Amino acid sequence: MAAEPRELRDDVLNGLQLSTQLERVWRTPSGFLGALMSVDHKVVGRRYIVTAFVFLLLGGILAILMRIQLAGPEKTFLSADKYNQVFTMHGSTMMFLFAVPVMEAFAVYLVPLMVGTRNIAFPRLNAFSYWMFLFGGCFLWISFALNVGPDVGWFAYVPLSSLQYTPTKRPDVWAQMITFTEVAALAVSVEIVVTVFKQRAPGMTLDRIPLFVWAMLVTSFLVMFAMPSIMVASTSLILDRLVNTRFYDSSSGGHPLLWQHLFWFFGHPEVYIIFIPGTGMVSAILATFARRPVVGYPVVILSLIATGFLSFGLWVHHMFVTGLPQLGAGLFTASSMLIAVPSGLQIFCWLATLWDGRPVYRTPLLFVIGFVVIFVLGGLSGVMVASVPIDTQVHDTYFVVAHFHYVLIGGAVFPLIGAVYYWFPKIAGRMLSERLGRWNFWLAFIGFNVAFFPMHILGLIGMPRRVYTYTADMDWAHLNLLSSGGALIFALSFALLLVNVIYSLRKAELAGDNPWNASTLEWATSSPPPPQNFDRIPVVKHRDPLWADNESLPVVAGLSAERREVLLTSLAEAEPQIREASPEPSIWPLLTAIATTVFFIGSIFTPWAVLWGTPPMAVALIGWFWPTGSKEDEE
Amino acid sequence: MPYLLAACAGRQSALDPQGLQSEQIQQTLFIFLAVAAVVWIAVMIVLALSMLRRKRLADQPLDLHQGFEERTGQIILGLGIVTTVIVLGLSIVSYAGQGTIFAKDEHPLTLKIIGHQWWWEVRYEDDSPHRSFVTANEIRIPTGRPVKVELETADVIHSFWVPSLTGKIDLITGQKNELQFTAKNAGVYRGQCAEFCGLQHAHMAFAVIALPPDEFARWREHENHGASSPTDQLGKQGEALFRARGCALCHNISGTLAGGQLGPDLTHIGNRVTIAAGTLPNRPATLGAWIADSQHIKPGNLMPKMPLQSGELIAIIHYLEQLK
Ligand code: HEM
Ligand SMILES: [Cu+2]
Numbered sequence: 002m003a004a005e006p007r008e009l010r011d012d013v014l015n016g017l018q019l020s021t022q023l024e025r026v027w028r029t030p031s032g033f034l035g036a037l038m039s040v041d042h043k044v045v046g047r048r049y050i051v052t053a054f055v056f057l058l059l060g061g062i063l064a065i066l067m068r069i070q071l072a073g074p075e076k077t078f079l080s081a082d083k084y085n086q087v088f089t090m091h092g093s094t095m096m097f098l099f100a101v102p103v104m105e106a107f108a109v110y111l112v113p114l115m116v117g118t119r120n121i122a123f124p125r126l127n128a129f130s131y132w133m134f135l136f137g138g139c140f141l142w143i144s145f146a147l148n149v150g151p152d153v154g155w156f157a158y159v160p161l162s163s164l165q166y167t168p169t170k171r172p173d174v175w176a177q178m179i180t181f182t183e184v185a186a187l188a189v190s191v192e193i194v195v196t197v198f199k200q201r202a203p204g205m206t207l208d209r210i211p212l213f214v215w216a217m218l219v220t221s222f223l224v225m226f227a228m229p230s231i232m233v234a235s236t237s238l239i240l241d242r243l244v245n246t247r248f249y250d251s252s253s254g255g256h257p258l259l260w261q262h263l264f265w266f267f268g269h270p271e272v273y274i275i276f277i278p279g280t281g282m283v284s285a286i287l288a289t290f291a292r293r294p295v296v297g298y299p300v301v302i303l304s305l306i307a308t309g310f311l312s313f314g315l316w317v318h319h320m321f322v323t324g325l326p327q328l329g330a331g332l333f334t335a336s337s338m339l340i341a342v343p344s345g346l347q348i349f350c351w352l353a354t355l356w357d358g359r360p361v362y363r364t365p366l367l368f369v370i371g372f373v374v375i376f377v378l379g380g381l382s383g384v385m386v387a388s389v390p391i392d393t394q395v396h397d398t399y400f401v402v403a404h405f406h407y408v409l410i411g412g413a414v415f416p417l418i419g420a421v422y423y424w425f426p427k428i429a430g431r432m433l434s435e436r437l438g439r440w441n442f443w444l445a446f447i448g449f450n451v452a453f454f455p456m457h458i459l460g461l462i463g464m465p466r467r468v469y470t471y472t473a474d475m476d477w478a479h480l481n482l483l484s485s486g487g488a489l490i491f492a493l494s495f496a497l498l499l500v501n502v503i504y505s506l507r508k509a510e511l512a513g514d515n516p517w518n519a520s521t522l523e524w525a526t527s528s529p530p531p532p533q534n535f536d537r538i539p540v541v542k543h544r545d546p547l548w549a550d551n552e553s554l555p556v557v558a559g560l561s562a563e564r565r566e567v568l569l570t571s572l573a574e575a576e577p578q579i580r581e582a583s584p585e586p587s588i589w590p591l592l593t594a595i596a597t598t599v600f601f602i603g604s605i606f607t608p609w610a611v612l613w614g615t616p617p618m619a620v621a622l623i624g625w626f627w628p629t630g631s632k633e634d635e636e
Numbered sequence: 637m638p639y640l641l642a643a644c645a646g647r648q649s650a651l652d653p654q655g656l657q658s659e660q661i662q663q664t665l666f667i668f669l670a671v672a673a674v675v676w677i678a679v680m681i682v683l684a685l686s687m688l689r690r691k692r693l694a695d696q697p698l699d700l701h702q703g704f705e706e707r708t709g710q711i712i713l714g715l716g717i718v719t720t721v722i723v724l725g726l727s728i729v730s731y732a733g734q735g736t737i738f739a740k741d742e743h744p745l746t747l748k749i750i751g752h753q754w755w756w757e758v759r760y761e762d763d764s765p766h767r768s769f770v771t772a773n774e775i776r777i778p779t780g781r782p783v784k785v786e787l788e789t790a791d792v793i794h795s796f797w798v799p800s801l802t803g804k805i806d807l808i809t810g811q812k813n814e815l816q817f818t819a820k821n822a823g824v825y826r827g828q829c830a831e832f833c834g835l836q837h838a839h840m841a842f843a844v845i846a847l848p849p850d851e852f853a854r855w856r857e858h859e860n861h862g863a864s865s866p867t868d869q870l871g872k873q874g875e876a877l878f879r880a881r882g883c884a885l886c887h888n889i890s891g892t893l894a895g896g897q898l899g900p901d902l903t904h905i906g907n908r909v910t911i912a913a914g915t916l917p918n919r920p921a922t923l924g925a926w927i928a929d930s931q932h933i934k935p936g937n938l939m940p941k942m943p944l945q946s947g948e949l950i951a952i953i954h955y956l957e958q959l960k
Contacts, residue, residue, distance in 0.1 A: 081835050081935055154832050160809050161792040161834055166753075251810020257793065258808065293700065296708050322795065323806045324813035327738055334734075335727040345719040348679065349712045356686035357704055370683070377679050381672035384723070388730035390664045390737050393803020394650040397795060397830040461665075463648035463799050465830045468838035475648065 011537060012558035020536045022562045027119065027532035030586055038586035040124035041532055045131050046110025047428060052135055053103035058495070059142065060094035063087045065492055068452075072485035074473040084469035085152040086171075090145050092155030093175065096271065097182045098138045100413060101224075104278035105189040107420060108217040110428065112193055114523035114530060115211050117202030117539045119567050120583045122195035123188075125590045125625065130188035132594030137181025140602060144174040151175035154467065156268070157238070159249040159260045164242045173242060173605040176235040180601060183228045190221035200567055201575045202522065203557055204541040211521045212288075212295060215302050216281025219309045220274050226313065227270035234263035244608050258323060265316035272408065273312040277305060279413035280347055282420040283369050287351055289423070289519040290366040291358025294545055297350040304343035304350075311340045321392045330389050337387035344380055348373065363517075364438030368419030371446045372411055379407025382457065397467075400460025406453045418445065418498065425505070426512030430529045434509060437501040444494035451487025455480040520545035525554055538568055541575070589625035596621045648826040650799040654846075656818040657737040657802035664733035668726060675722070737802065741782035744816055747775065748786045751794035751807040751829070754836040754937060755900050755913040760856065769859045769890065772900030773842045773913045775827075778852035779819050787813045792834060798827035798844050806831055819846035824909065835936035841914025862891020863903050863959050874955025877948050886939070889959065899939060906960035912937070924953050 011019055029039040039045065066087055070079040079087060113121045121127050144150050151171045153162040162172040197210070197218050210218075237248040238260070247253040249260050284295050295301060317325065317333040351373065360366060382404040385391050395401055418441070425433050460466075464477050471477055515524040524547055526535050537556035543549035557577065560566050565583040570576055596617040603610030653659040748759040758775050762768045777783045787796055789807040797804030802817040819825075829840035847855060866872050875892065878884055884894035890903040905911070908918050912934055916922040925932075928949055930939045944952070 081838065085835065158793055158832070161832070166792050166834065256810060258811070296705065297712055300709070300712060322804050323808060324811065327734060331727075331731045331734055334730050335724065338723040338727055339720070341723055342716060342719050346712060346716050349715050352679070352682050352686055353708045353712065355683070356689065357708070360687070370687070373683055374680065377676055381676055384672065384726065385665070385668045388664060388668060388726065388733070390661045390730060390733040390803065391668060393737070393805070394658075394661050394665070394799055396804060397832075461650050463650065463826075463828070465797070465828055467832040470838050 008561050009563045010558070011560050011562045014562055016536065019562060020531065020533075023533035023536060024531050026563060026565055029532065034588070035586070037591050038588050040120070040128050040584055040586050040590070042109055042113050042121040042124060042127060043428075043530060043532075043534075045124075045127050046106055049102060049106030049109055049131050049134070050428075052131075052138070053099050053106050056094050056098040056138055057103070058499075060091050060099055061492055061495060063091040063094070065488060067091065068485040068488040070469060071471075071481050073482060074475070074478050075470055079469065081469045082152065085154075085467075086145065086150040088467060089151045089154050089175070090141070093141065093151065093178070094138075095409075096155060096275075097179065098134075098141070100275040100409065101186055101271070102134055102182070103417060104217075104220065104275060104413070105186060105193075107282075107417075107424070108193055108220075108278065109189060111424065111523055112196055112214055112217055113200070114427075114526065114534055115214050115521055116197060116200060116205060117522045117525075117535060117541065118196065118200040119534050119538075120565070121192050122200060123192050123584075125584050125587055126188050127192050128587075129590035129594055130185040130192075132591050133181055133188075133597065134185035136594060136598040137178050137185070137601075140181065140598070141174065141178040144171075149174060151178075156264060158264075159238065159241075159257045160251075162238065163249060170605060173239060176239050176242075177601050177605055179231060179235045181598075183232050184597075186224050187228055190224040193217050193221040194225075198572050199569050201570050202539050202541050203568070203570055203575055203577045205570075205575045207573055208298070209541055209544045212284035212298070212301055213278075213281035213521075216277050216284070216305055219305045220277045223270045223274050223277070223309050223312065227267045227274065230263050231267035234260060234267070237263075239604075243604075258320070261320055261323065262316070265319040266313070268319065269316040270309075270312045272405070273308055275409060276412040277308065279372070279416040280305065282416040282423075283351060283372060285519075285521070286365045286369050286416070286419050286423050287354050287358075288545075289517050290363060290369075291354050291360045292518075293354060293358040294520070295350060296353040296357065297346075298544065301347055301350050304346045307343040308340060311336065311343070315340065315387075318387050318392070321389050322396050327389075334387050334389055338384050341380060341384055348377065363422075364433070364435060364442060365419040365423040367439070367442040368415050368422070368445075371442065372415040372419070374446075375407055375411030375415060375449065379404060379411050383408060395460050397465055398460035399456040399464045399466055402466050403453050403456035403460065406456075410449060410453075415445070421498070421502075423517070424523075425502070426516050427523060427528045427530070429506055430512055431505050431509040432512050432516060433501050433505045437497055437504075441494050441497045441501065444490055444497060448487050448490030448492070448494055452484050452491050453487070455484045455487075459484070515547065520548040522546060587625065589621060593618065593621035593625055647824075648799055648828060650803075652800050654819060654821050654823060654825060655801035656820060657816075658800055659820075660733055660736045661803055664729060667729055671722065671726060738816075740816060741784070744782040744784035745777065746784045746786065747777075748788070749775070749796060749807070751787070751789040751791075751796070751833075753791050753834050754829070754840040754934070756840075756842045757790075757900065760859070767860050769903070770888070770901040771859070771904065772902075772908075773910065774845065774908050775842065776845045776847060776852060776855055777819060778849040779822050779846045781849065782816055782818045784814055784816045787815065793831050794829045794833050794840065795831035796827065797830040798825050800825040801827075801844060804830050819844070822846050822848055826914065828914070836934050839913060839915045839934050839937075841910075843909055843914065845909075859904065863889050864891075866955055866958050868954075870951050870954045871958050874951035874953070877944075877952050878955060881942060881944060881948065881952075883942070883952070902956065902959060904959055906957050920953050920957060923956060924949055927952060 014022060029035055029041050029044055066079060070076050070084055109121060109127060149170055151174050153167060153172055157172060157175055160166055197214055240246040241248050247255045249255045249257050251257060284301060288295050315337045318337045321330050386395060386401060386404055422433050422438055459477055459480050512528045514527050522539060525539055540555040540557055546554060560568060560580055566580045567583045569578045569581050571578055600610060600614030600618055603614050653662045748761060750757040756773050758771045760769050787807045789809055794807040795804045796807060801819055805813050805815045823846055825844045827842045827844055829837060866875055878894060884896055886896040886899035888895050888901045910916060911918050911923060911926055915934055927942055929941055930937055931941055
């Protein structure tokens with residue numbers, strides 16, 4: 002190549018030459034080591050998605066264990082100790098290892114494709130984020146298997162989680178796992194924000210960004226503002242437990258309510274960190290299957306942003322029964338209920354889309370319709386919980402358990418399963434079975450409602466949550482049995498999804514590039530996409546590029562064909578600015594993650610880990626950032 | 637809906653209000669429930685109609701017509717305003733209810749309740765010390781008179797909740813909370829700790845026994861007296877064993893030498909409905925089972941297994957039974 006002074010640009014190559022050349026430049030190195038080095042957002046995203054679903058499976062198994070224990074009065078299937086670990090692990094796994102990561106994982110896979118770029122911003126950070134998530138999750142689950150799983154609830158309230166009342170290592174395990182997953186979540190958020198702001202295809206102005214990408218953008222900001230709060234909270238907890246600080250100790254000037262404020266300042270936005278990506282999936286699916294763009298694009302975006310802002314003003318409604326001043330609590334009632342307005346506006350926009358569209362009822366759309374039915378109900382019970390008088394009765398009862406499963410499962414898991422059916426062809430290149438899909442939907446919809454609707458009533462007739470048993474004379478047995486039966490049906494629906502995926506990966510029909518005839522850029526490339534995503538970077542002239550210019554998507558030329566390069570564009574107008582090198586595969590993100598893991602786990606047992614744990618991390622980071630000359634220099 | 641739910645009302649139920657506050661809360665709840673039902677049904681109707689509507693036939697996805705977008709925009713905006721109005725209206729309803737349930741009476745009967753892992757200490761305090769007494773896991777109150785409970789915790793956060801009488805409030809370390817309520821009818825109302833407080837959170841219940849005022853006065857008078865000494869031989873033996881075997885290290889029995897403060901006060905245990913914070917009915921057999929091996933019944937509770945011979949156990953049970 003030394004013979005050729007000028008670099009090879011994509012405009013001098015024809016279609017086939019270009020794609021082979023780019024594929025060679027962008028592909029993940031082969032072999033096991035190569036796989037560990039991958040910085041391709043699609044490879045990382047796929048791993049991320051699969052790992053998050055494995056955690057869903059594990060969390061789901063725990064849910065079933067709980068439902069077996071509670072199916073009848075005074076059952077001895079699980080001991081008190083096991084039950085407490087199980088519900089803590091269920092909540093923590095679902096929130097920290099499934100719901101948030103799975104949304105980020107979809108974003109890692111889809112956002113670069115949807116905005117028309119070759120890789121995510123900071124691909125090595127992305128790989129690092131995945132490893133941190135994997136190690137944090139494994140660490141939590143291995144602890145659980147070794148019977149040191151946390152047992153103080155996913156809220157881990159002090160002083161119960163303090164050294165005095167839980168002298169085992171269990172809360173430390175919990176708190177460290179939080180730190181792991183938060184590092185991962187923050188990293189992904191930064192990547193998403195930069196990818197969306199700087200790497201959009203030329204012409205994708207702010208009002209042409211797909212709604213799913215908007216949703217992930219808002220979510221990323223929520224993560225960046227909410228997660229530090231929980232990191233401060235859990236780090237203070239570790240310090241209290243390990244080196245005797247007194248952040249939460251009321252006998253020496255701390256206060257246990259500090260924990261609750263910090264926790265819920267994170268914990269409430271957390272729900273929207275899970276729900277907002279769900280709305281993005283709904284918008285994407287709805288537009289494709291209603292065969293028209295979502296009505297009120299600007300309204301939807303403003304609603305997303307408003308929801309994001311409001312979600313930070315509501316944390317106090319988790320603390321209505323802690324004896325806060327009444328007037329303040331009243332104001333938080335109003336602000337909490339107001340979040341129903343942006344959510345409502347989005348629902349109206351979707352209904353209008355369905356109304357005016359010509360819907361094709363394939364499985365993804367069924368899940369979106371299930372979402373509307375369930376989520377609206379969950380939102381309305383949320384309005385009830387936001388009322389101080391009602392909350393004093395239903396707080397910490399099964400009414401709340403019902404409410405938040407309606408919101409989390411209705412608002413996020415239903416869209417998510419729809420999204421699996423919708424984007425599976427993109428990721429795997431094959432369609433999922435439609436027949437199994439319908440069974441999957443109906444079992445999920447019926448099972449879910451049978452499992453969770455009765456819990457509303459159980460809460461109102463006095464059943465507190467987090468109890469491992471109850472007596473026969475409490476009149477809770479029938480509804481609990483019903484609920485457990487529903488949970489089994491619901492679980493069956495996930496088993497069916499698994500069967501469908503495994504079967505379709507091998508046997509199902511090939512998808513083709515754009516099987517649903519969708520409008521957004523990820524469908525402009527082949528399914529599954531090649532390592533370079535796009536042979537030529539598209540130029541966007543319309544909000545629905547594939548519907549507007551189906552046959553001839555315009556493209557830019559001039560990117561290097563012999564190095565990894567992405568095109569940076571301006572923030573608002575997405576005008577091309579410069580070409581920038583995108584990092585090569587590297588083993589260092591993995592090694593850094595290992596070093597960080599040793600550091601985090603070590604510091605549970607001894608504060609000295611802070612000393613001996615940092616040098617390996619430093620070495621790994623130096624390896625990561627060691628300046629390497631560009632290829633031309635070497636040659 | 638209310639009728640359907642009322643059929644399910646149990647002994648610890650927000651849908652079976654027996655107090656001024658719980659009635660108020662139920663009213664607020666039903667208003668919210670009615671509004672929610674109307675909204676949900678309305679949305680479902682629109683959803684169903686939009687699915688059933690006969691659609692124009694056209695296959696170009698991007699066949700938009702400006703008129704629809706504009707009209708729909710206005711409808712959506714209108715619905716947004718309606719939502720806001722509903723939400724603000726409900727906020728006002730809620731705030732009004734809040735005022736009623738948290739209203740403070742000038743001269744309530746005041747009790748102090750202290751949460752422990754996993755039982756409740758109940759103190760009836762009086763200006764003259766000999767008229768103060770302590771009991772556990774059972775709260776007797778007069779009907780028709782406002783009761784103020786002052787809540788503290790000895791260890792972690794608990795939550796005081798008697799749904800038939802009023803909503804809950806937490807007992808928070810290093811903080812004093814209070815709650816007022818009035819029972820309208822005589823009866824036994826079950827309450828239960830509502831904030832997860834460790835291993836035996838599920839077994840941290842209690843009973844509120846609302847008595848007609850004169851009966852309550854008589855009971856209170858009686859409680860001012862310490863335990864009466866046992867009259868028979870077996871009882872006397874039990875009393876001695878109670879001290880000799882270490883029970884008295886943790887339990888108090890007023891009027892005797894037993895003065896432990898760690899466990900529940902047992903002065904009038906013979907009168908109580910349940911033992912171990914609502915875990916078991918109070919009968920000789922259950923009492924014996926508890927004393928012999930409380931860890932079997934409520935694993936992890938803070939009472940150790942007592943090494944007793946069966947004769948000793950019988951004497952102690954007999955003694956405790958007499959403490960009325
Ligand atoms: C098969 C589906 C599921 C079933 C049957 C189920 C059932 C349950 C049950 C019985 C509890 C315990 C309630 C208590 O004792 O307080 C619970 C708690 C919880 N669930 Fe689920 N659940 C399911 C799926 C999910 C999903 C998908 C999520 C989140 C995305 C989730 C999030 C939570 C959380 C955060 C808690 C609270 C844990 C705690 O109190 O510490 N669940 N669930
Ligand atoms: Cu408690």
